[in-house]
Amino acid sequence: MSWIDKASEIGVIAVAEHLGLEVVQYSGHPSIKPCPSCGSEIRSKSSGDKRGPIGPRKDLKGFLCHRCKISGSPVDLVAFKEYGVRFKSLSREEKDNVQQWFEGNWGDLGRYENNYKNLEPQYPDSQELETFWKTCIRITESKICRAWIEQRWIDPEIVALYNYGTAIDGSTAKFPWATFKKKNWSDTGYQAIFPLYNPQGKLTSVRARWVSYQKPLSKVINPSGCEVQGTILADRQALAILQEKPLDDYDGYIVITEGDPDYLSWATRNKENTFATFGVFSGSWNNDFASKIPEHSKVVVATHYDNDGEKYFRQIFDSLKDRNVKVYRSNNKHLDV
Numbered sequence: 001m002s003w004i005d006k007a008s009e010i011g012v013i014a015v016a017e018h019l020g021l022e023v024v025q026y027s028g029h030p031s032i033k034p035c036p037s038c039g040s041e042i043r044s045k046s047s048g049d050k051r052g053p054i055g056p057r058k059d060l061k062g063f064l065c066h067r068c069k070i071s072g073s074p075v076d077l078v079a080f081k082e083y084g085v086r087f088k089s090l091s092r093e094e095k096d097n098v099q100q101w102f103e104g105n106w107g108d109l110g111r112y113e114n115n116y117k118n119l120e121p122q123y124p125d126s127q128e129l130e131t132f133w134k135t136c137i138r139i140t141e142s143k144i145c146r147a148w149i150e151q152r153w154i155d156p157e158i159v160a161l162y163n164y165g166t167a168i169d170g171s172t173a174k175f176p177w178a179t180f181k182k183k184n185w186s187d188t189g190y191q192a193i194f195p196l197y198n199p200q201g202k203l204t205s206v207r208a209r210w211v212s213y214q215k216p217l218s219k220v221i222n223p224s225g226c227e228v229q230g231t232i233l234a235d236r237q238a239l240a241i242l243q244e245k246p247l248d249d250y251d252g253y254i255v256i257t258e259g260d261p262d263y264l265s266w267a268t269r270n271k272e273n274t275f276a277t278f279g280v281f282s283g284s285w286n287n288d289f290a291s292k293i294p295e296h297s298k299v300v301v302a303t304h305y306d307n308d309g310e311k312y313f314r315q316i317f318d319s320l321k322d323r324n325v326k327v328y329r330s331n332n333k334h335l336d337v
Protein backbone atom coordinates (compact mmCIF):
# COMPACT_ATOMS: atom_id res chain seq x y z
CA MET A 1 0.00 0.00 0.00
CA SER A 2 1.41 3.42 -0.94
CA TRP A 3 1.66 6.08 1.75
CA ILE A 4 -1.14 8.01 -0.05
CA ASP A 5 -3.47 4.98 0.11
CA LYS A 6 -2.55 4.50 3.74
CA ALA A 7 -3.42 8.17 4.41
CA SER A 8 -6.82 7.58 2.79
CA GLU A 9 -7.42 4.59 5.05
CA ILE A 10 -6.59 6.72 8.09
CA GLY A 11 -9.20 9.24 6.96
CA VAL A 12 -9.71 13.00 7.10
CA ILE A 13 -10.94 13.19 10.71
CA ALA A 14 -7.76 11.72 12.16
CA VAL A 15 -5.64 13.90 9.91
CA ALA A 16 -7.64 17.04 10.80
CA GLU A 17 -7.31 16.35 14.53
CA HIS A 18 -3.61 15.77 14.21
CA LEU A 19 -3.20 18.96 12.19
CA GLY A 20 -4.70 20.86 15.10
CA LEU A 21 -7.98 21.62 13.36
CA GLU A 22 -11.09 21.34 15.48
CA VAL A 23 -13.45 18.42 14.97
CA VAL A 24 -16.96 19.45 16.01
CA GLN A 25 -19.48 16.76 16.87
CA TYR A 26 -22.99 18.01 16.25
CA SER A 27 -26.02 15.69 16.40
CA GLY A 28 -23.57 12.82 16.27
CA HIS A 29 -21.95 14.04 13.06
CA PRO A 30 -18.39 15.31 12.85
CA SER A 31 -17.37 18.38 10.92
CA ILE A 32 -14.10 20.30 10.79
CA LYS A 33 -13.13 23.92 11.43
CA PRO A 34 -11.60 26.27 10.48
CA CYS A 35 -11.14 25.68 6.75
CA PRO A 36 -7.37 25.80 6.03
CA SER A 37 -8.09 27.54 2.71
CA CYS A 38 -10.82 30.15 3.32
CA GLY A 39 -10.42 30.33 7.08
CA SER A 40 -14.15 30.06 7.67
CA GLU A 41 -15.28 28.83 11.09
CA ILE A 42 -18.93 28.30 10.22
CA ARG A 43 -20.93 26.30 7.70
CA SER A 44 -23.77 28.76 7.25
CA LYS A 45 -24.94 32.06 8.67
CA SER A 46 -27.98 30.53 10.31
CA SER A 47 -27.39 30.66 14.05
CA GLY A 48 -28.77 27.17 14.61
CA ASP A 49 -26.12 25.60 12.41
CA LYS A 50 -23.26 24.58 14.68
CA ARG A 51 -21.34 22.61 12.06
CA GLY A 52 -17.88 23.53 10.89
CA PRO A 53 -17.45 24.48 7.21
CA ILE A 54 -15.75 21.22 6.26
CA GLY A 55 -17.74 18.03 5.95
CA PRO A 56 -15.93 14.70 5.73
CA ARG A 57 -17.08 12.27 3.09
CA LYS A 58 -19.01 9.33 4.47
CA ASP A 59 -16.12 6.91 3.87
CA LEU A 60 -13.74 9.49 5.43
CA LYS A 61 -11.47 9.35 2.38
CA GLY A 62 -12.35 12.87 1.30
CA PHE A 63 -13.67 16.22 2.44
CA LEU A 64 -15.45 19.29 1.11
CA CYS A 65 -15.50 22.87 2.40
CA HIS A 66 -19.08 24.08 2.04
CA ARG A 67 -17.91 27.72 1.97
CA CYS A 68 -15.03 27.85 -0.52
CA LYS A 69 -15.65 24.41 -2.13
CA ILE A 70 -12.12 23.10 -1.80
CA SER A 71 -12.16 19.33 -1.62
CA GLY A 72 -9.75 16.44 -1.70
CA SER A 73 -8.16 13.57 0.17
CA PRO A 74 -6.50 13.51 3.60
CA VAL A 75 -3.22 14.25 1.81
CA ASP A 76 -4.80 17.36 0.26
CA LEU A 77 -5.98 18.50 3.69
CA VAL A 78 -2.37 18.57 4.87
CA ALA A 79 -1.26 20.34 1.67
CA PHE A 80 -3.94 23.02 2.12
CA LYS A 81 -3.04 23.49 5.77
CA GLU A 82 0.71 23.76 5.18
CA TYR A 83 0.89 25.34 1.72
CA GLY A 84 -2.62 26.59 0.85
CA VAL A 85 -2.95 24.46 -2.30
CA ARG A 86 -3.77 20.91 -3.35
CA PHE A 87 -1.11 18.23 -3.08
CA LYS A 88 -0.66 17.92 -6.83
CA SER A 89 0.21 21.64 -7.10
CA LEU A 90 3.13 21.29 -4.68
CA SER A 91 6.80 21.27 -5.64
CA ARG A 92 8.80 18.04 -5.34
CA GLU A 93 10.27 19.20 -2.06
CA GLU A 94 6.92 20.24 -0.59
CA LYS A 95 5.43 16.88 -1.57
CA ASP A 96 8.28 15.16 0.25
CA ASN A 97 7.51 17.28 3.31
CA VAL A 98 3.86 16.16 3.28
CA GLN A 99 4.96 12.55 2.93
CA GLN A 100 7.35 13.08 5.85
CA TRP A 101 4.51 14.49 7.93
CA PHE A 102 2.54 11.27 7.42
CA GLU A 103 5.52 8.97 7.83
CA GLY A 104 6.33 10.64 11.13
CA ASN A 105 2.80 10.43 12.45
CA TRP A 106 1.40 6.99 11.52
CA GLY A 107 1.38 5.87 15.14
CA ASP A 108 -0.62 8.84 16.39
CA LEU A 109 -2.87 8.91 13.35
CA GLY A 110 -3.74 5.24 13.88
CA ARG A 111 -5.29 6.06 17.24
CA TYR A 112 -8.06 8.03 15.58
CA GLU A 113 -8.82 5.39 12.99
CA ASN A 114 -12.45 4.37 12.50
CA ASN A 115 -13.64 6.48 15.40
CA TYR A 116 -16.27 8.24 13.36
CA LYS A 117 -18.73 6.18 11.39
CA ASN A 118 -21.99 8.02 11.89
CA LEU A 119 -21.47 10.63 9.23
CA GLU A 120 -24.08 12.92 7.76
CA PRO A 121 -24.72 12.57 4.05
CA GLN A 122 -23.52 15.55 2.04
CA TYR A 123 -26.26 17.46 0.28
CA PRO A 124 -26.03 20.58 -1.87
CA ASP A 125 -25.84 23.79 0.18
CA SER A 126 -29.45 24.62 1.06
CA GLN A 127 -29.33 28.23 -0.12
CA GLU A 128 -27.72 27.26 -3.40
CA LEU A 129 -30.30 24.54 -3.83
CA GLU A 130 -33.13 27.01 -3.24
CA THR A 131 -31.70 29.40 -5.84
CA PHE A 132 -31.20 26.55 -8.30
CA TRP A 133 -34.75 25.31 -7.80
CA LYS A 134 -36.24 28.81 -8.18
CA THR A 135 -34.40 29.35 -11.46
CA CYS A 136 -35.51 26.08 -13.04
CA ILE A 137 -38.11 26.44 -15.78
CA ARG A 138 -41.54 24.78 -16.04
CA ILE A 139 -41.06 21.29 -17.34
CA THR A 140 -43.65 21.94 -20.07
CA GLU A 141 -41.47 24.76 -21.43
CA SER A 142 -38.68 22.35 -22.29
CA LYS A 143 -39.44 20.59 -25.56
CA ILE A 144 -37.12 17.72 -24.80
CA CYS A 145 -38.45 17.14 -21.26
CA ARG A 146 -42.04 17.42 -22.41
CA ALA A 147 -41.43 14.77 -25.07
CA TRP A 148 -39.78 12.47 -22.51
CA ILE A 149 -42.84 12.74 -20.24
CA GLU A 150 -45.43 12.33 -22.99
CA GLN A 151 -43.71 9.21 -24.31
CA ARG A 152 -44.47 7.64 -20.94
CA TRP A 153 -48.17 8.56 -21.04
CA ILE A 154 -47.73 10.96 -18.17
CA ASP A 155 -49.58 14.31 -18.16
CA PRO A 156 -46.87 17.03 -18.30
CA GLU A 157 -49.35 19.72 -17.20
CA ILE A 158 -49.91 17.97 -13.85
CA VAL A 159 -46.14 17.52 -13.39
CA ALA A 160 -45.71 21.25 -14.01
CA LEU A 161 -48.72 22.30 -11.90
CA TYR A 162 -47.42 20.64 -8.74
CA ASN A 163 -43.69 21.01 -9.49
CA TYR A 164 -43.21 17.24 -9.43
CA GLY A 165 -40.45 17.89 -11.91
CA THR A 166 -38.86 20.93 -13.51
CA ALA A 167 -36.42 21.53 -16.34
CA ILE A 168 -33.24 23.54 -16.70
CA ASP A 169 -31.94 25.75 -19.45
CA GLY A 170 -29.18 28.34 -19.79
CA SER A 171 -31.00 30.68 -17.38
CA THR A 172 -30.88 28.24 -14.46
CA ALA A 173 -28.41 29.19 -11.72
CA LYS A 174 -25.10 27.33 -12.07
CA PHE A 175 -23.38 25.55 -9.20
CA PRO A 176 -20.43 23.15 -9.10
CA TRP A 177 -22.69 20.34 -7.87
CA ALA A 178 -25.11 20.77 -10.81
CA THR A 179 -22.55 19.44 -13.23
CA PHE A 180 -21.67 16.20 -14.95
CA LYS A 181 -18.05 15.65 -15.95
CA LYS A 182 -17.43 19.38 -15.43
CA LYS A 183 -20.27 20.42 -17.78
CA ASN A 184 -23.33 22.22 -16.47
CA TRP A 185 -26.35 19.92 -16.51
CA SER A 186 -28.05 22.27 -18.98
CA ASP A 187 -25.23 21.54 -21.46
CA THR A 188 -25.81 17.79 -21.16
CA GLY A 189 -28.84 15.54 -21.66
CA TYR A 190 -29.60 15.68 -17.92
CA GLN A 191 -32.26 18.35 -18.13
CA ALA A 192 -35.27 17.07 -16.18
CA ILE A 193 -34.92 17.80 -12.47
CA PHE A 194 -36.81 16.01 -9.72
CA PRO A 195 -37.01 17.37 -6.17
CA LEU A 196 -35.93 15.18 -3.24
CA TYR A 197 -37.24 15.72 0.27
CA ASN A 198 -35.93 14.78 3.69
CA PRO A 199 -38.12 13.15 6.38
CA GLN A 200 -39.25 16.63 7.51
CA GLY A 201 -40.54 17.38 4.02
CA LYS A 202 -37.84 19.93 3.24
CA LEU A 203 -36.32 20.18 -0.24
CA THR A 204 -32.88 18.65 0.38
CA SER A 205 -31.51 17.61 -2.97
CA VAL A 206 -32.46 16.94 -6.58
CA ARG A 207 -31.74 14.32 -9.16
CA ALA A 208 -31.25 14.97 -12.82
CA ARG A 209 -32.74 12.72 -15.50
CA TRP A 210 -31.39 12.11 -18.97
CA VAL A 211 -34.02 13.16 -21.53
CA SER A 212 -31.94 13.31 -24.70
CA TYR A 213 -31.93 10.75 -27.50
CA GLN A 214 -28.72 8.77 -27.52
CA LYS A 215 -28.28 6.32 -24.67
CA PRO A 216 -26.54 7.67 -21.57
CA LEU A 217 -24.26 5.76 -19.24
CA SER A 218 -26.69 6.35 -16.39
CA LYS A 219 -30.28 7.52 -16.76
CA VAL A 220 -30.29 9.49 -13.50
CA ILE A 221 -27.49 11.32 -11.74
CA ASN A 222 -27.13 12.90 -8.32
CA PRO A 223 -25.57 16.28 -7.61
CA SER A 224 -21.86 15.95 -8.18
CA GLY A 225 -19.88 15.32 -4.99
CA CYS A 226 -23.08 14.91 -2.98
CA GLU A 227 -25.17 12.02 -1.80
CA VAL A 228 -28.92 11.49 -1.94
CA GLN A 229 -29.48 8.89 0.76
CA GLY A 230 -32.19 9.75 3.23
CA THR A 231 -34.21 11.65 0.62
CA ILE A 232 -37.33 10.69 -1.27
CA LEU A 233 -39.69 11.78 -4.06
CA ALA A 234 -43.02 12.92 -2.64
CA ASP A 235 -46.26 14.15 -4.22
CA ARG A 236 -48.46 16.84 -2.58
CA GLN A 237 -50.17 14.49 -0.16
CA ALA A 238 -46.92 12.64 0.65
CA LEU A 239 -45.16 15.95 1.30
CA ALA A 240 -47.99 17.05 3.59
CA ILE A 241 -47.62 13.79 5.53
CA LEU A 242 -43.87 14.38 5.98
CA GLN A 243 -44.65 17.91 7.17
CA GLU A 244 -47.18 16.37 9.56
CA LYS A 245 -50.22 18.11 8.12
CA PRO A 246 -51.99 15.60 5.85
CA LEU A 247 -54.42 17.22 3.43
CA ASP A 248 -58.16 16.80 4.07
CA ASP A 249 -58.77 14.34 1.26
CA TYR A 250 -56.33 11.73 2.55
CA ASP A 251 -57.93 8.27 2.42
CA GLY A 252 -55.21 6.41 4.30
CA TYR A 253 -53.52 4.83 1.28
CA ILE A 254 -49.84 5.33 0.56
CA VAL A 255 -48.22 4.10 -2.64
CA ILE A 256 -44.47 3.63 -2.65
CA THR A 257 -43.01 3.47 -6.14
CA GLU A 258 -39.51 2.99 -7.50
CA GLY A 259 -37.82 5.29 -10.02
CA ASP A 260 -38.95 8.57 -11.58
CA PRO A 261 -41.29 7.32 -14.36
CA ASP A 262 -43.32 5.06 -12.03
CA TYR A 263 -43.43 7.76 -9.40
CA LEU A 264 -44.69 10.34 -11.90
CA SER A 265 -47.31 7.94 -13.30
CA TRP A 266 -48.83 7.43 -9.87
CA ALA A 267 -48.42 10.99 -8.64
CA THR A 268 -50.03 12.55 -11.71
CA ARG A 269 -53.02 10.19 -11.62
CA ASN A 270 -53.61 11.19 -8.02
CA LYS A 271 -55.53 14.33 -9.01
CA GLU A 272 -57.82 14.35 -6.00
CA ASN A 273 -54.95 13.88 -3.55
CA THR A 274 -56.79 10.98 -1.97
CA PHE A 275 -53.64 8.90 -1.56
CA ALA A 276 -49.99 9.75 -1.07
CA THR A 277 -47.25 8.77 -3.53
CA PHE A 278 -43.61 8.33 -2.58
CA GLY A 279 -40.77 7.41 -4.93
CA VAL A 280 -37.75 5.54 -3.54
CA PHE A 281 -34.34 4.69 -4.95
CA SER A 282 -31.17 3.19 -3.53
CA GLY A 283 -30.44 4.53 -0.02
CA SER A 284 -33.70 6.44 0.12
CA TRP A 285 -35.96 4.80 2.71
CA ASN A 286 -35.10 4.86 6.40
CA ASN A 287 -36.79 4.70 9.80
CA ASP A 288 -37.32 8.47 9.89
CA PHE A 289 -39.61 8.16 6.87
CA ALA A 290 -41.32 5.13 8.40
CA SER A 291 -42.05 7.10 11.57
CA LYS A 292 -43.95 9.69 9.50
CA ILE A 293 -46.43 7.15 8.11
CA PRO A 294 -49.70 7.88 9.95
CA GLU A 295 -51.29 5.15 12.12
CA HIS A 296 -53.88 3.00 10.30
CA SER A 297 -52.37 3.76 6.90
CA LYS A 298 -52.44 1.13 4.17
CA VAL A 299 -49.07 1.11 2.46
CA VAL A 300 -48.91 -0.39 -1.03
CA VAL A 301 -45.35 -1.12 -2.12
CA ALA A 302 -45.36 -0.93 -5.92
CA THR A 303 -41.64 -1.36 -6.52
CA HIS A 304 -40.35 -3.50 -9.40
CA TYR A 305 -40.53 -7.29 -9.38
CA ASP A 306 -36.80 -7.81 -9.29
CA ASN A 307 -34.12 -8.09 -6.62
CA ASP A 308 -33.98 -4.36 -5.90
CA GLY A 309 -37.76 -4.05 -5.83
CA GLU A 310 -38.03 -6.93 -3.35
CA LYS A 311 -35.27 -5.43 -1.25
CA TYR A 312 -37.14 -2.12 -1.02
CA PHE A 313 -40.33 -3.98 -0.09
CA ARG A 314 -38.56 -5.95 2.64
CA GLN A 315 -36.95 -2.82 4.05
CA ILE A 316 -40.21 -0.86 4.08
CA PHE A 317 -42.08 -3.83 5.55
CA ASP A 318 -39.51 -4.27 8.34
CA SER A 319 -39.53 -0.56 9.15
CA LEU A 320 -43.30 -0.65 9.70
CA LYS A 321 -43.79 -4.07 11.24
CA ASP A 322 -44.23 -2.82 14.79
CA ARG A 323 -46.72 -0.20 13.73
CA ASN A 324 -50.45 -0.17 13.34
CA VAL A 325 -50.04 -0.02 9.57
CA LYS A 326 -50.88 -2.55 6.85
CA VAL A 327 -48.26 -3.18 4.21
CA TYR A 328 -49.26 -4.67 0.86
CA ARG A 329 -47.21 -5.77 -2.11
CA SER A 330 -48.81 -4.39 -5.26
CA ASN A 331 -49.64 -7.86 -6.62
CA ASN A 332 -52.39 -8.03 -3.99
CA LYS A 333 -50.53 -10.46 -1.82
CA HIS A 334 -50.86 -8.64 1.47
CA LEU A 335 -49.19 -8.92 4.81
CA ASP A 336 -50.87 -7.82 8.02
CA VAL A 337 -48.54 -6.11 10.40
Ligand SMILES: [Zn+2]
Nearest residue numbers: 035038065068
Ligand atom coordinates in the same frame (compact mmCIF):
# COMPACT_ATOMS: atom_id res chain seq x y z
ZN1 LIG B 1 -13.12 26.80 2.85
